[in-house]
Amino acid sequence: MLASAFARKDHYKVAVTTARVLQLAVVLGVALTAFLAVGTWFGAGVFTSDAAVIRMIHKGVPFVAGTQTINTLAFVFDGINFGASDYAFAAYSMASN
Incomplete structure (x- = not known):
């Protein structure tokens, strides 16, 4: 959608589509x-009964859960840049890491 809108120079559609996808990404994140926060407390015992492992899960999963919104936004920005054929940005961002 973005690539065809860019090709037609329909900047309004690009902006509207980008804003909507970013909104959906925040909601999904x-x-x-x-889901991960609730699942940690109820699902940690499914994989093990070792108390030390369960304590480690309760320490580590909140970090993973807390970064999901950031991750969804990163994936959206990645898709937007590739949809806009901004391969130079992608190359520089990968090389800088």
Whole structure:
């Protein structure tokens, strides 16, 4: 959608599509955060009964859960840049890491 809108120079459609996808990404990120946070407390014992492992899961998973919104936004920006054929940005961002 973005690539065809850029090709037609329909900047309004690009802006509207980008804004909507970013909104959906934030909602999905928050939902994933909540799902992982709740799942940690109820699902940690499914994989092990070792108390030390369960404590480590309860320490590590909140970090993973908390970064889901950031991750969804990063994936959206990645898709937007490739849809806009901004391969130079992608190359420089990968090389700088």
